[in-house]
Amino acid sequence: MKRSLSGQVVLITGAARGIGERTAREAAARGARVALVGLEPERLKAVADDLGAVWFAADVTDQASMVAAVEGVVAAYGRIDAVVANAGVASRGTVATGDVEALVRTVEVNLVGVMRTAAACLPRLIEARGYLLIVASAAAYAALPGMAPYCASKAGVEHFGNAVRLEVAHHGVGVGTAHPSWIDTDLVRDAQDDLPSFKETLRRLPPPMGSTTSVERCARAFADALEHRRRKVFVPRSVMVMYWMRTLLNSRLTEKVLESQARRSVPLMEEQVRALGRGFGANTAGPPAPRAREAAEPGFIADRYHR
Helix, strand or coil, X not given: CXXXXXXXXXXXXXXXXXXXXXXXXXXXXXXXXXXXXXXXXXXXXXXXHHHCCEEEECCCCCHHHHHHHHHHHHHHHCCCCEEEECCCCCCCCCXXXXXXXXXXXXXXXXXXXXXXXXXXXXXXXXXXXXXXXXXXXXXXXXXXXXXXXXXXXXXXXXXXXXXXHHHHHHHCCEEEEEEECEECCHHHHHHHHHCHHHHHXXXXXXXXXXXXXXXXXXXXXXXXXXXXXXXXXXXXXXXXXXXXXXXXXXXXXXHHHHHHHHHHHHHHHHHHHHHHCCCXXXXXXXXXXXXXXXXXXXXXXXXXCEC
């Protein structure tokens, strides 16, 4: 059953750019009151000013700042009806040669950050009999070399969502997992710019694994999911085929095909990452500055939320 977003309070993490920003704009266009959470205060403020929204500088891997952000949203709007746990990053390189701290940070943001977001928000969602949309990925279904922590974190996110759905169903709370393939965001563009080998790998993959979808189309799919409280969201819809064929995608037969390509692409990628000299894309937000942490303290946000 469709539920209008008009007047609904929607909290979105990773809302400063990319999918999070576009989803905030789409939800607001449908009448939602949005709250933006992220690590880039200037960008958050600019988006919030456009939408007449509130924003909070908070790190999804820091429980205190997430709880403070949730309290700030409630102080501003009185409740939370839906949450989009969208914040995510993608590191560069293989496990053998990459920056291990970047690899670990990827799992912390993508998986642990979702857990912390859910834990902070669920009491309010239970009060509202609301909806939690967790952003996983098509990478939850198929592994690619150079993406080990990203694939692992997104597979974990999917199963985390499946379990939480069972835990809160009796409260009337809906939980969905979203599985976008490559979306035309800074995260994907940065990866292609940083690593020509990655761009070439995408070119060789069959759709939907090798195709890119506009961020606007993804945002519309997410907003539709909020209105319909969908259990699974596939962007593009052809990702659903990967969902049903995941056993084949992870079979020895498929692995052998990928191995033959990896013999050339992996050494080349490792060389490009070494030359790059960093573990993340140029537009990936790192750990928050001390000022952002201070702004996320409960007393500050509750009394002086950003509007």
